[in-house]
Amino acid sequence: xxxxxxxxxxxxxxxxxxxxxxxxxxxxxxxxxxxxxxxxxxxxxxxxxxxxxxxxxxxxxxxxxxxxxxxxxxxxxxxxxxxxxxxxxxxxxxxxxxxxxxxxxxxxxxxxxxxxxxxxxxxxxxxxxxxxxxxxxxxxxxxxxxxxxxxxxxxxxxxxxxxxxxxxxxxxxxxxxxxxxxxxxxxxxxxxxxxxxxxxxxxxxxxxxxxxxxxxxxxxxxxxxxxxxxxxxxxxxxxxxxxxxxxxxxxxxxxxxxxxxxxxxxxxxxxxxxxxxxxxxxxxxxxxxxxxxxxxxxxxxxxxxxxxxxxxxxxxxxxxxxxxxxxxxxxxxxxxxxxxxxxxxxxxxxxxxxxxxxxxxxxxxxxxxxxxxxxxxxxxxxxxxxxxxxxxxxxxxxxxxxxxxxxxxxxxxxxxxxxxxxxxxxxxxxxxxxxxxxxxxxxxxxxxxxxxxxxxxxx
Amino acid sequence: xxxxxxxxxxxxxxxxxxxxxxxxxxxxxxxxxxxxxxxxxxxxxxxxxxxxxxxxxxxxxxxxxxxxxxxxxxxxxxxxxxxxxxxxxxxxxxxxxxxxxxxxxxxxxxxxxxxxxxxxxxxxxxxxxxxxxxxxxxxxxxxxxxxxxxxxxxxxxxxxxxxxxxxxxxxxxxxx
Numbered sequence: 001x002x003x004x005x006x007x008x009x010x011x012x013x014x015x016x017x018x019x020x021x022x023x024x025x026x027x028x029x030x031x032x033x034x035x036x037x038x039x040x041x042x043x044x045x046x047x048x049x050x051x052x053x054x055x056x057x058x059x060x061x062x063x064x065x066x067x068x069x070x071x072x073x074x075x076x077x078x079x080x081x082x083x084x085x086x087x088x089x090x091x092x093x094x095x096x097x098x099x100x101x102x103x104x105x106x107x108x109x110x111x112x113x114x115x116x117x118x119x120x121x122x123x124x125x126x127x128x129x130x131x132x133x134x135x136x137x138x139x140x141x142x143x144x145x146x147x148x149x150x151x152x153x154x155x156x157x158x159x160x161x162x163x164x165x166x167x168x169x170x171x172x173x174x175x176x177x178x179x180x181x182x183x184x185x186x187x188x189x190x191x192x193x194x195x196x197x198x199x200x201x202x203x204x205x206x207x208x209x210x211x212x213x214x215x216x217x218x219x220x221x222x223x224x225x226x227x228x229x230x231x232x233x234x235x236x237x238x239x240x241x242x243x244x245x246x247x248x249x250x251x252x253x254x255x256x257x258x259x260x261x262x263x264x265x266x267x268x269x270x271x272x273x274x275x276x277x278x279x280x281x282x283x284x285x286x287x288x289x290x291x292x293x294x295x296x297x298x299x300x301x302x303x304x305x306x307x308x309x310x311x312x313x314x315x316x317x318x319x320x321x322x323x324x325x326x327x328x329x330x331x332x333x334x335x336x337x338x339x340x341x342x343x344x345x346x347x348x349x350x351x352x353x354x355x356x357x358x359x360x361x362x363x364x365x366x367x368x369x370x371x372x373x374x375x376x377x378x379x380x381x382x383x384x385x386x387x388x389x390x391x392x393x394x395x396x397x398x399x400x401x402x403x404x405x406x407x408x409x410x411x412x413x414x415x416x417x418x419x420x421x422x423x424x425x426x427x428x429x430x431x432x433x434x435x436x437x438x439x440x441x442x443x444x445x446x447x448x449x450x451x452x453x454x455x456x457x458x459x
Numbered sequence: 460x461x462x463x464x465x466x467x468x469x470x471x472x473x474x475x476x477x478x479x480x481x482x483x484x485x486x487x488x489x490x491x492x493x494x495x496x497x498x499x500x501x502x503x504x505x506x507x508x509x510x511x512x513x514x515x516x517x518x519x520x521x522x523x524x525x526x527x528x529x530x531x532x533x534x535x536x537x538x539x540x541x542x543x544x545x546x547x548x549x550x551x552x553x554x555x556x557x558x559x560x561x562x563x564x565x566x567x568x569x570x571x572x573x574x575x576x577x578x579x580x581x582x583x584x585x586x587x588x589x590x591x592x593x594x595x596x597x598x599x600x601x602x603x604x605x606x607x608x609x610x611x612x613x614x615x616x617x618x619x620x621x622x623x624x625x626x627x628x629x630x631x632x633x634x635x
Binding site for chain 1: 501514518544545546547557558560561
């Protein structure tokens with residue numbers, strides 16, 4: 001049995017407290033009065049381009065692209081007369097208010113996505129009756145303990161941003177957008193309101209979470225029951241529910257990605273978005289399995305894990321990183337090629353306002369793992385895999401950042417106190433829940449029918 | 460040409476063969492070659508063969524393929540007959556690069572895969588119409604053959620091999 005070392009527990013709690021303080025600070029300082037915002041804009045314009053806003057057609061189209069996807073109706077920009085200054089300032093004011101919400105949401109989603117990716121990976125091991133991985137099952141089970149709390153937190157933040165907040169993440173939650181008499185009325189969002197409405201959003205979210213958690217609950221139960229069983233009945237049950245879960249998962253994961261991520265840009269849509277998010281969560285999840293396994297092994301808790309297991313995990317990190325790039329590029333290339341305005345604004349915003357994180361992410365998620373993990377021998381060197389893993393995890397945090405932030409804070413992004421504090425908060429929570437779950441069962445699933453094969457796994 | 464003698468020890472099971480290889484190696488005899496009907500996992504390590512360098516050639520071939528794709532698409536689509544790609548007539552390679560990525564990827568894989576196979580065949584000294592070097596046709600069916608050069612230690616070797624479970628031990632005069 002593993003005992004949660006008090007040192008790690010202190011680290012986790014410290015991360016939660018520091019993170020919570022930073023998040024609170026982010027929320028408290030996010031509200032700026034209109035005059036403050038105007039002063040800030042004037043200051044920036046003096047610094048960057050003296051001409052002012054309308055003179056520069058590039059900046060103008062960016063602003064329009066924002067507003068097309070954001071709360072101010074796109075039409076309001078046409079009468080860009082004397083009110084423009086006020087409108088723009090209001091827009092910026094709202095973006096500044098969105099920032100702590102979005103930062104919290106991105107970090108919450110990132111850690112939740114790790115746990116869900118691991119849950120899918122775990123189910124695949126059972127459905128495929130994989131022989132190499134059973135020695136890692138307890139690590140995977142511990143990580144999936146975060147699925148339920150993590151998913152509830154993500155859903156809670158999303159709903160709170162519409163109820164407590166001022167539609168800070170999902171603008172379609174604003175009832176004015178579907179009210180034809182309102183000046184904020186948006187025909188496209190109104191057309192989607194059959195799907196995109198608060199009640200449906202909550203009900204769907206709860207169905208997804210219930211399904212994932214039910215599978216996790218029973219898979220864990222059968223796995224522990226199998227430890228002291230005389231036959232393989234529990235394993236067979238786990239095999240059956242894993243196959244069923246994977247079908248449920250691939251539908252709900254896709255729908256979850258539309259609901260929880262894609263709808264931040266309610267005008268924009270991409271048909272392979274679900275796969276794209278899946279690739280991101282899968283590679284992040286596998287990376288966390290590898291890093292946690294190496295951490296536990298370095299402490300002497302996993303003597304049965306050998307470097308062939310590490311090699312296989314690193315191969316998955318390498319392969320799924322390439323898979324992620326394939327989907328990222330497929331989504332980008334089709335939209336770039338066809339160049340349809342309503343689709344291409346998504347990438348225009350990212351190239352103009354998010355160039356560094358958007359292209360930096362491709363380097364971190366593709367070029368770096370490709371070059372670092374290509375050599376077979378390097379996949380067995382723990383510190384090498386840890387280094388690659390840290391870069392991959394940062395890259396996929398930025399990936400989620402790039403999915404949410406352009407729609408909510410536009411060009412007012414920065415990775416500062418709200419973002420880093422949110423990461424610390426959820427990292428602390430993740431470590432706390434995962435390592436607590438790890439103490440609940442022996443670290444070796446000793447009666448798994450494939451455990452001998454796994455212990456002797458040799459590549 | 461010097462005539463040398465070799466021993467051909469024949470086994471009928473890959474596990475017995477693996478154990479035999481380890482024993483022969485630990486007795487410090489050089490194993491010239493082993494003929495098997497299928498790849499035996501770990502045999503190369505047990506024989507003490509140097510690790511393969513085919514992965515390095517594969518990487519280099521991939522780089523060649525990538526370069527060919529870039530140069531080729533630049534010539535075809537930009538230089539020789541400038542194309543309006545996706546309604547964006549920029550006639551610049553870098554701006555149209557996304558359209559060429561699938562080709563760059565495919566040619567990288569194509570070059571790496573094909574040239575790697577050809578390299579493997581040549582390195583194994585196999586080419587069309589080559590006569591089989593295989594000393595015993597049974598090694599293509601269900602027998603494993605270990606070839607060990609003899610340096611006046613025939614007796615000692617055949618005793619050792621018998622001990623390891625060889626079903627047949629033949630002394631062969633091999634003309635080099």
